[in-house]
Amino acid sequence: MVNSIEQRKSQHIQITLNEKVTGESISTGLGSFVFIHNALPEIDFDEISMKTTFLGLECQTPFLISSMTGGTALAETINRNLAIAAEESGWALALGSTRALLDSDGHSSSFLMRKYAPSVPIIANLGAVQFNYGYGVEECKKIIDLTEADMLVLHLNSIQEVIQENGDTNFKGILKMIEQLCRTLGVPVGVKEVGWGIDGQTAKKLINAGVAFIDVAGAGGTSWSQVEKFRAEDPVKRAAAEAFSEWGIPTAESIRLVREESVDLPLIASGGMQTGLDGAKTIALGADLVGFGRSILKEATQSAEDVLEVMKIREMELRMSMFGIGARTIQELKNTPRLKEL
Numbered sequence: 001m002v003n004s005i006e007q008r009k010s011q012h013i014q015i016t017l018n019e020k021v022t023g024e025s026i027s028t029g030l031g032s033f034v035f036i037h038n039a040l041p042e043i044d045f046d047e048i049s050m051k052t053t054f055l056g057l058e059c060q061t062p063f064l065i066s067s068m069t070g071g072t073a074l075a076e077t078i079n080r081n082l083a084i085a086a087e088e089s090g091w092a093l094a095l096g097s098t099r100a101l102l103d104s105d106g107h108s109s110s111f112l113m114r115k116y117a118p119s120v121p122i123i124a125n126l127g128a129v130q131f132n133y134g135y136g137v138e139e140c141k142k143i144i145d146l147t148e149a150d151m152l153v154l155h156l157n158s159i160q161e162v163i164q165e166n167g168d169t170n171f172k173g174i175l176k177m178i179e180q181l182c183r184t185l186g187v188p189v190g191v192k193e194v195g196w197g198i199d200g201q202t203a204k205k206l207i208n209a210g211v212a213f214i215d216v217a218g219a220g221g222t223s224w225s226q227v228e229k230f231r232a233e234d235p236v237k238r239a240a241a242e243a244f245s246e247w248g249i250p251t252a253e254s255i256r257l258v259r260e261e262s263v264d265l266p267l268i269a270s271g272g273m274q275t276g277l278d279g280a281k282t283i284a285l286g287a288d289l290v291g292f293g294r295s296i297l298k299e300a301t302q303s304a305e306d307v308l309e310v311m312k313i314r315e316m317e318l319r320m321s322m323f324g325i326g327a328r329t330i331q332e333l334k335n336t337p338r339l340k341e342l
Protein backbone atom coordinates (compact mmCIF):
# COMPACT_ATOMS: atom_id res chain seq x y z
CA MET A 1 0.00 0.00 0.00
CA VAL A 2 2.69 2.43 1.09
CA ASN A 3 4.93 1.41 -1.76
CA SER A 4 2.17 1.91 -4.26
CA ILE A 5 1.52 5.43 -2.92
CA GLU A 6 5.26 6.13 -3.05
CA GLN A 7 5.55 4.85 -6.60
CA ARG A 8 2.52 6.87 -7.67
CA LYS A 9 3.94 10.08 -6.17
CA SER A 10 7.26 9.53 -7.97
CA GLN A 11 5.51 8.92 -11.27
CA HIS A 12 3.37 12.05 -10.85
CA ILE A 13 6.49 14.15 -10.47
CA GLN A 14 8.26 12.57 -13.45
CA ILE A 15 5.20 12.73 -15.72
CA THR A 16 4.31 16.34 -14.90
CA LEU A 17 7.94 17.35 -15.47
CA ASN A 18 8.47 15.45 -18.71
CA GLU A 19 5.20 14.79 -20.56
CA LYS A 20 2.56 16.95 -22.21
CA VAL A 21 -0.02 17.16 -19.45
CA THR A 22 -2.13 20.07 -20.68
CA GLY A 23 -5.10 20.08 -23.05
CA GLU A 24 -4.79 21.37 -26.62
CA SER A 25 -7.48 24.05 -26.77
CA ILE A 26 -8.62 24.62 -23.19
CA SER A 27 -7.20 27.66 -21.39
CA THR A 28 -7.57 29.43 -18.07
CA GLY A 29 -9.74 32.04 -19.79
CA LEU A 30 -7.44 34.81 -18.54
CA GLY A 31 -6.37 35.57 -22.10
CA SER A 32 -9.81 37.08 -22.63
CA PHE A 33 -9.10 39.73 -19.99
CA VAL A 34 -6.82 42.74 -20.34
CA PHE A 35 -5.87 45.55 -18.03
CA ILE A 36 -6.49 49.02 -19.44
CA HIS A 37 -3.06 50.62 -19.20
CA ASN A 38 -2.78 53.77 -17.10
CA ALA A 39 -0.06 55.97 -18.60
CA LEU A 40 -0.24 58.33 -15.64
CA PRO A 41 -0.32 56.07 -12.56
CA GLU A 42 0.59 58.86 -10.07
CA ILE A 43 2.21 56.35 -7.70
CA ASP A 44 5.82 55.50 -6.85
CA PHE A 45 6.78 51.97 -8.01
CA ASP A 46 8.78 51.56 -4.79
CA GLU A 47 5.69 52.18 -2.69
CA ILE A 48 3.73 49.29 -4.16
CA SER A 49 2.85 46.79 -1.44
CA MET A 50 1.99 43.16 -2.12
CA LYS A 51 1.10 42.53 1.53
CA THR A 52 -2.24 40.96 2.25
CA THR A 53 -4.00 38.72 4.76
CA PHE A 54 -5.65 35.34 4.37
CA LEU A 55 -7.94 34.03 7.09
CA GLY A 56 -6.38 36.53 9.46
CA LEU A 57 -2.81 35.45 8.68
CA GLU A 58 -0.38 38.04 7.37
CA CYS A 59 1.14 37.31 3.97
CA GLN A 60 4.02 39.25 2.38
CA THR A 61 2.62 38.42 -1.06
CA PRO A 62 -0.74 37.09 -2.33
CA PHE A 63 1.08 34.04 -3.75
CA LEU A 64 0.82 30.40 -2.73
CA ILE A 65 2.70 27.26 -3.74
CA SER A 66 -0.09 24.83 -4.66
CA SER A 67 -0.31 21.36 -3.14
CA MET A 68 2.08 19.06 -4.92
CA THR A 69 3.96 16.39 -3.17
CA GLY A 70 5.31 14.43 -0.21
CA GLY A 71 5.98 10.82 0.71
CA THR A 72 9.17 10.10 -1.26
CA ALA A 73 12.84 11.09 -1.02
CA LEU A 74 12.60 13.41 -4.03
CA ALA A 75 9.38 14.84 -2.62
CA GLU A 76 11.25 15.72 0.56
CA THR A 77 13.87 17.63 -1.45
CA ILE A 78 11.13 19.40 -3.41
CA ASN A 79 9.18 20.36 -0.31
CA ARG A 80 12.30 21.55 1.50
CA ASN A 81 13.35 23.74 -1.44
CA LEU A 82 9.82 25.13 -1.66
CA ALA A 83 9.59 25.71 2.10
CA ILE A 84 12.94 27.52 2.36
CA ALA A 85 12.04 29.73 -0.61
CA ALA A 86 8.53 30.34 0.75
CA GLU A 87 9.93 31.51 4.08
CA GLU A 88 12.44 33.80 2.38
CA SER A 89 9.87 35.39 0.08
CA GLY A 90 6.75 35.25 2.21
CA TRP A 91 4.70 32.96 -0.02
CA ALA A 92 2.18 30.61 1.57
CA LEU A 93 2.99 26.90 1.24
CA ALA A 94 0.60 24.04 0.56
CA LEU A 95 1.77 20.46 1.08
CA GLY A 96 0.83 17.58 -1.21
CA SER A 97 -1.64 14.96 0.00
CA THR A 98 -0.63 13.93 3.51
CA ARG A 99 -2.22 10.48 3.24
CA ALA A 100 1.24 8.88 3.18
CA LEU A 101 2.11 10.75 6.39
CA LEU A 102 -0.22 8.50 8.39
CA ASP A 103 0.29 5.33 6.36
CA SER A 104 4.03 5.14 6.78
CA ASP A 105 6.94 6.35 8.80
CA GLY A 106 9.15 6.01 5.73
CA HIS A 107 9.11 9.53 4.38
CA SER A 108 6.95 11.29 6.93
CA SER A 109 9.72 13.88 7.26
CA SER A 110 8.90 14.99 3.70
CA PHE A 111 5.77 16.64 5.13
CA LEU A 112 7.38 18.26 8.16
CA MET A 113 8.21 21.64 6.69
CA ARG A 114 7.36 23.97 9.58
CA LYS A 115 11.02 24.06 10.69
CA TYR A 116 12.00 25.50 7.28
CA ALA A 117 9.03 27.84 7.03
CA PRO A 118 8.26 29.05 10.56
CA SER A 119 6.43 32.24 9.65
CA VAL A 120 4.35 31.58 6.52
CA PRO A 121 0.89 30.02 6.31
CA ILE A 122 1.18 26.26 5.73
CA ILE A 123 -1.77 24.34 4.30
CA ALA A 124 -2.02 20.57 4.80
CA ASN A 125 -3.84 18.52 2.16
CA LEU A 126 -5.95 15.36 1.96
CA GLY A 127 -8.27 13.82 -0.63
CA ALA A 128 -11.87 14.34 0.54
CA VAL A 129 -12.79 10.91 -0.85
CA GLN A 130 -10.57 9.36 1.84
CA PHE A 131 -13.49 9.91 4.24
CA ASN A 132 -15.02 6.83 2.58
CA TYR A 133 -11.79 4.87 2.88
CA GLY A 134 -10.93 4.92 6.57
CA TYR A 135 -10.04 8.54 7.26
CA GLY A 136 -11.99 10.79 9.60
CA VAL A 137 -11.72 13.73 11.98
CA GLU A 138 -9.11 12.00 14.18
CA GLU A 139 -6.77 11.40 11.23
CA CYS A 140 -7.15 15.01 10.12
CA LYS A 141 -6.31 16.21 13.65
CA LYS A 142 -3.17 14.07 13.57
CA ILE A 143 -2.20 15.54 10.20
CA ILE A 144 -2.52 19.07 11.58
CA ASP A 145 -0.57 18.17 14.73
CA LEU A 146 2.29 16.54 12.82
CA THR A 147 2.61 19.11 10.03
CA GLU A 148 1.93 22.12 12.31
CA ALA A 149 -0.15 23.47 9.46
CA ASP A 150 -2.42 26.49 9.88
CA MET A 151 -5.27 24.97 7.92
CA LEU A 152 -6.33 21.92 5.94
CA VAL A 153 -7.48 21.79 2.33
CA LEU A 154 -9.43 18.79 1.05
CA HIS A 155 -9.05 18.02 -2.63
CA LEU A 156 -11.84 16.86 -4.93
CA ASN A 157 -10.47 14.78 -7.80
CA SER A 158 -13.26 12.47 -8.97
CA ILE A 159 -12.18 12.06 -12.60
CA GLN A 160 -8.56 11.41 -11.62
CA GLU A 161 -9.58 8.61 -9.24
CA VAL A 162 -11.45 6.84 -12.05
CA ILE A 163 -8.42 6.69 -14.34
CA GLN A 164 -6.03 5.79 -11.52
CA GLU A 165 -5.52 2.06 -11.01
CA ASN A 166 -7.38 1.03 -7.84
CA GLY A 167 -8.60 4.63 -7.52
CA ASP A 168 -11.02 5.55 -4.76
CA THR A 169 -14.23 6.33 -6.61
CA ASN A 170 -16.98 6.30 -3.98
CA PHE A 171 -17.74 9.98 -3.51
CA LYS A 172 -21.10 9.36 -1.75
CA GLY A 173 -21.74 11.27 1.47
CA ILE A 174 -18.55 13.35 1.25
CA LEU A 175 -20.31 16.70 1.75
CA LYS A 176 -21.64 15.57 5.13
CA MET A 177 -18.16 14.59 6.24
CA ILE A 178 -16.77 17.93 5.07
CA GLU A 179 -19.45 19.63 7.16
CA GLN A 180 -18.55 17.55 10.22
CA LEU A 181 -14.85 18.26 9.78
CA CYS A 182 -15.46 22.02 9.42
CA ARG A 183 -17.28 21.96 12.78
CA THR A 184 -14.74 19.89 14.68
CA LEU A 185 -11.21 20.19 13.32
CA GLY A 186 -10.27 23.36 15.17
CA VAL A 187 -8.40 24.93 12.24
CA PRO A 188 -9.93 26.32 9.01
CA VAL A 189 -10.94 23.70 6.45
CA GLY A 190 -10.98 24.57 2.76
CA VAL A 191 -11.74 22.66 -0.42
CA LYS A 192 -9.88 22.62 -3.72
CA GLU A 193 -10.13 20.90 -7.07
CA VAL A 194 -7.04 19.61 -8.87
CA GLY A 195 -7.47 21.32 -12.25
CA TRP A 196 -11.12 21.01 -13.27
CA GLY A 197 -12.58 23.94 -11.33
CA ILE A 198 -15.50 24.45 -8.93
CA ASP A 199 -18.94 25.50 -10.20
CA GLY A 200 -21.45 27.78 -8.46
CA GLN A 201 -23.74 25.02 -7.22
CA THR A 202 -20.85 23.10 -5.68
CA ALA A 203 -19.49 26.30 -4.14
CA LYS A 204 -22.88 26.98 -2.57
CA LYS A 205 -23.02 23.49 -1.03
CA LEU A 206 -19.49 23.86 0.32
CA ILE A 207 -20.20 27.31 1.76
CA ASN A 208 -23.33 25.97 3.47
CA ALA A 209 -21.22 23.11 4.83
CA GLY A 210 -19.00 25.71 6.51
CA VAL A 211 -15.79 25.67 4.48
CA ALA A 212 -13.43 28.50 5.38
CA PHE A 213 -12.14 28.91 1.84
CA ILE A 214 -12.27 27.54 -1.69
CA ASP A 215 -9.37 27.09 -4.09
CA VAL A 216 -10.91 26.83 -7.56
CA ALA A 217 -7.94 24.92 -9.12
CA GLY A 218 -9.54 25.48 -12.50
CA ALA A 219 -8.85 24.13 -15.96
CA GLY A 220 -6.27 25.51 -18.33
CA GLY A 221 -3.15 24.19 -16.62
CA THR A 222 -2.20 20.68 -15.52
CA SER A 223 -4.81 18.16 -16.59
CA TRP A 224 -4.92 15.18 -14.25
CA SER A 225 -6.68 12.98 -16.79
CA GLN A 226 -3.66 13.57 -19.01
CA VAL A 227 -1.25 12.79 -16.16
CA GLU A 228 -3.06 9.57 -15.24
CA LYS A 229 -3.29 8.60 -18.91
CA PHE A 230 0.49 8.14 -18.88
CA ARG A 231 0.24 5.83 -15.85
CA ALA A 232 -2.83 3.85 -16.86
CA GLU A 233 -2.25 0.20 -17.60
CA ASP A 234 -5.89 -0.49 -18.46
CA PRO A 235 -6.17 0.28 -22.21
CA VAL A 236 -9.84 1.23 -21.84
CA LYS A 237 -9.11 3.85 -19.19
CA ARG A 238 -6.06 5.08 -21.08
CA ALA A 239 -8.11 5.62 -24.24
CA ALA A 240 -11.03 7.19 -22.36
CA ALA A 241 -8.70 9.59 -20.51
CA GLU A 242 -7.72 11.14 -23.83
CA ALA A 243 -11.28 12.41 -24.35
CA PHE A 244 -11.00 14.44 -21.13
CA SER A 245 -7.95 16.50 -22.00
CA GLU A 246 -10.18 19.55 -22.57
CA TRP A 247 -12.50 18.90 -19.59
CA GLY A 248 -13.13 21.34 -16.77
CA ILE A 249 -14.19 24.85 -15.83
CA PRO A 250 -11.53 27.38 -16.85
CA THR A 251 -9.95 29.14 -13.88
CA ALA A 252 -11.31 32.62 -14.76
CA GLU A 253 -14.84 31.26 -15.14
CA SER A 254 -14.62 29.29 -11.90
CA ILE A 255 -13.60 32.41 -9.96
CA ARG A 256 -16.63 34.23 -11.39
CA LEU A 257 -18.99 31.36 -10.53
CA VAL A 258 -17.76 31.08 -6.93
CA ARG A 259 -17.85 34.86 -6.45
CA GLU A 260 -21.47 34.88 -7.65
CA GLU A 261 -22.26 32.68 -4.63
CA SER A 262 -20.25 34.69 -2.13
CA VAL A 263 -18.60 38.09 -2.39
CA ASP A 264 -16.41 37.61 0.66
CA LEU A 265 -15.51 33.92 0.97
CA PRO A 266 -11.70 33.68 1.09
CA LEU A 267 -10.86 32.49 -2.42
CA ILE A 268 -7.72 31.06 -4.00
CA ALA A 269 -7.24 31.22 -7.76
CA SER A 270 -5.14 28.44 -9.23
CA GLY A 271 -4.94 26.17 -12.22
CA GLY A 272 -2.65 27.15 -15.08
CA MET A 273 -1.04 30.16 -13.39
CA GLN A 274 2.12 31.05 -15.32
CA THR A 275 2.91 34.67 -14.51
CA GLY A 276 2.36 37.39 -11.93
CA LEU A 277 0.20 39.11 -14.56
CA ASP A 278 -2.07 36.04 -14.59
CA GLY A 279 -2.17 36.39 -10.81
CA ALA A 280 -3.01 40.10 -10.98
CA LYS A 281 -5.93 39.36 -13.30
CA THR A 282 -7.33 36.72 -10.94
CA ILE A 283 -7.10 39.14 -8.00
CA ALA A 284 -8.94 41.79 -10.02
CA LEU A 285 -11.54 39.07 -10.73
CA GLY A 286 -11.99 38.52 -6.98
CA ALA A 287 -9.31 36.10 -5.76
CA ASP A 288 -7.48 36.63 -2.46
CA LEU A 289 -4.49 34.36 -3.10
CA VAL A 290 -2.99 32.96 -6.29
CA GLY A 291 -1.62 29.39 -6.43
CA PHE A 292 1.22 28.20 -8.65
CA GLY A 293 1.61 24.44 -9.18
CA ARG A 294 3.45 22.73 -12.02
CA SER A 295 4.98 25.97 -13.30
CA ILE A 296 7.26 26.03 -10.25
CA LEU A 297 7.95 22.29 -9.94
CA LYS A 298 11.08 21.99 -12.07
CA GLU A 299 12.96 24.60 -10.05
CA ALA A 300 11.78 22.90 -6.85
CA THR A 301 13.60 19.72 -7.89
CA GLN A 302 16.79 21.79 -8.26
CA SER A 303 17.33 24.20 -5.36
CA ALA A 304 15.70 26.76 -3.09
CA GLU A 305 17.71 29.43 -4.94
CA ASP A 306 16.16 28.41 -8.25
CA VAL A 307 12.68 28.54 -6.71
CA LEU A 308 13.46 31.99 -5.29
CA GLU A 309 14.54 33.21 -8.71
CA VAL A 310 11.15 32.23 -10.20
CA MET A 311 9.34 33.78 -7.24
CA LYS A 312 11.17 37.07 -7.79
CA ILE A 313 10.03 37.11 -11.43
CA ARG A 314 6.38 36.33 -10.50
CA GLU A 315 6.51 39.14 -7.89
CA MET A 316 8.02 41.60 -10.37
CA GLU A 317 5.26 40.76 -12.87
CA LEU A 318 2.62 41.41 -10.21
CA ARG A 319 4.18 44.70 -9.15
CA MET A 320 4.53 45.81 -12.79
CA SER A 321 0.85 44.95 -13.38
CA MET A 322 -0.10 47.03 -10.35
CA PHE A 323 2.10 49.92 -11.51
CA GLY A 324 0.58 49.68 -14.98
CA ILE A 325 -2.90 50.34 -13.63
CA GLY A 326 -1.89 52.62 -10.77
CA ALA A 327 -2.77 50.23 -7.92
CA ARG A 328 -0.65 50.72 -4.80
CA THR A 329 -2.10 47.90 -2.72
CA ILE A 330 -3.65 44.47 -3.23
CA GLN A 331 -6.95 45.99 -2.09
CA GLU A 332 -6.71 48.62 -4.84
CA LEU A 333 -5.88 45.90 -7.37
CA LYS A 334 -8.92 43.95 -6.20
CA ASN A 335 -11.17 46.99 -6.69
CA THR A 336 -9.69 48.18 -9.97
CA PRO A 337 -12.17 49.11 -12.71
CA ARG A 338 -9.36 48.60 -15.25
CA LEU A 339 -9.82 44.88 -15.98
CA LYS A 340 -11.79 44.50 -19.19
CA GLU A 341 -13.17 41.39 -20.86
CA LEU A 342 -12.37 41.37 -24.58
Ligand SMILES: Cc1cc2nc3c(=O)[nH]c(=O)nc-3n(C[C@H](O)[C@H](O)[C@H](O)COP(=O)(O)O)c2cc1C
Pocket residue numbers: 012013016066067068069095096097125154155192193194195217220221222270271272273291292293294295297
Ligand atom coordinates in the same frame (compact mmCIF):
# COMPACT_ATOMS: atom_id res chain seq x y z
C1 LIG B 1 3.37 16.81 -9.22
C2 LIG B 1 2.03 17.30 -8.74
C3 LIG B 1 1.42 16.67 -7.67
C4 LIG B 1 0.18 17.10 -7.19
N1 LIG B 1 -0.34 16.53 -6.05
C5 LIG B 1 -1.46 17.06 -5.49
C6 LIG B 1 -1.92 16.60 -4.23
O1 LIG B 1 -1.34 15.73 -3.59
N2 LIG B 1 -3.05 17.18 -3.73
C7 LIG B 1 -3.73 18.16 -4.40
O2 LIG B 1 -4.73 18.69 -3.90
N3 LIG B 1 -3.31 18.60 -5.61
C8 LIG B 1 -2.20 18.08 -6.15
N4 LIG B 1 -1.74 18.58 -7.36
C9 LIG B 1 -2.59 19.51 -8.11
C10 LIG B 1 -2.20 20.97 -7.92
O3 LIG B 1 -2.33 21.37 -6.58
C11 LIG B 1 -3.05 21.90 -8.81
O4 LIG B 1 -4.37 21.96 -8.32
C12 LIG B 1 -3.10 21.47 -10.28
O5 LIG B 1 -1.88 20.90 -10.70
C13 LIG B 1 -3.44 22.65 -11.19
O6 LIG B 1 -2.52 23.70 -11.05
P1 LIG B 1 -1.30 23.96 -12.10
O7 LIG B 1 -1.93 24.07 -13.45
O8 LIG B 1 -0.66 25.21 -11.59
O9 LIG B 1 -0.38 22.77 -12.00
C14 LIG B 1 -0.50 18.17 -7.84
C15 LIG B 1 0.12 18.81 -8.93
C16 LIG B 1 1.37 18.41 -9.37
C17 LIG B 1 1.99 19.12 -10.53
